[in-house]
Amino acid sequence: MLLFVNGHLIWNYFVFAGHFCGTGMENASKRRPVVMKTLIVYETKHGTVEHAVALLAGKLHGETRTARVSDTLPKLSKFDTVIIGGSIYFGEIQKTLAMFMVKNREELLGKRLGLFICGAHPDPAEREKELENAFPKEFRDRAEAQAIFGYQIHFQELNPLERSIAKSILRQKVDKVGLNEEAIEAFAAKFN
Numbered sequence: 001m002l003l004f005v006n007g008h009l010i011w012n013y014f015v016f017a018g019h020f021c022g023t024g025m026e027n028a029s030k031r032r033p034v035v036m037k038t039l040i041v042y043e044t045k046h047g048t049v050e051h052a053v054a055l056l057a058g059k060l061h062g063e064t065r066t067a068r069v070s071d072t073l074p075k076l077s078k079f080d081t082v083i084i085g086g087s088i089y090f091g092e093i094q095k096t097l098a099m100f101m102v103k104n105r106e107e108l109l110g111k112r113l114g115l116f117i118c119g120a121h122p123d124p125a126e127r128e129k130e131l132e133n134a135f136p137k138e139f140r141d142r143a144e145a146q147a148i149f150g151y152q153i154h155f156q157e158l159n160p161l162e163r164s165i166a167k168s169i170l171r172q173k174v175d176k177v178g179l180n181e182e183a184i185e186a187f188a189a190k191f192n
């Protein structure tokens with residue numbers, strides 16, 4: 001009888017304390033899941049990188065914004081992850097992207113970083129070198145993913161000089177449509 005009375009009181013005490021203090025369990029279930037916020041900053045000349053960015057954005061979890069580097073950019077402080085991508089012309093990434101990295105160096109180095117290029121060099125080893133040269137070493141050392149997403153060539157969009165370069169140096173003879181979706185998928189998976 002006495003035990004029952006004590007047990008009853010003890011039970012009530014826990015119900016009372018749990019009501020005000022909580023166990024943490026119910027709060028955890030109410031807490032909103034952390035949403036990854038990603039900004040993809042890119043540059044393109046004939047639209048390949050823009051296409052790659054759209055494919056990548058579609059594969060990333062969380063909230064993703066995309067912005068051409070020459071457009072008005074949102075505040076970097078709003079994002080946990082920044083992905084930077086451009087295309088290679090005459091061995092180099094666009095100057096606008098290089099300048100963006102110099103100007104925002106400190107803030108970018110505090111983010112989760114992803115780096116990619118589009119390039120059509122016929123030699124895979126050269127393409128790897130282009131990727132290496134496109135980004136500062138300190139960015140590459142920090143990056144969670146770095147990749148080459150392939151390339152596209154649309155001859156009708158090139159001027160005569162560009163056409164002859166595509167044919168002679170890049171050894172492209174016909175239009176190339178389509179990017180390396182596997183590389184884009186694998187890149188996205190590193191952030192998800």
Ligand SMILES: Cc1cc2nc3c(=O)[nH]c(=O)nc-3n(C[C@H](O)[C@H](O)[C@H](O)COP(=O)(O)O)c2cc1C
Pocket residue numbers: 043044045046047048049050086087088089090091092118119120121127130150151152153158161162163165166170
């Ligand atoms: C004139 C010209 C020069 C190029 N130079 C290079 C190069 O040096 N290395 C490379 O890997 N790709 C080179 N490319 C291929 C482009 O990087 C490729 O077509 C890319 O998909 C273009 O992306 P964009 O349309 O987003 O600018 C060149 C293409 C053209 C037309």
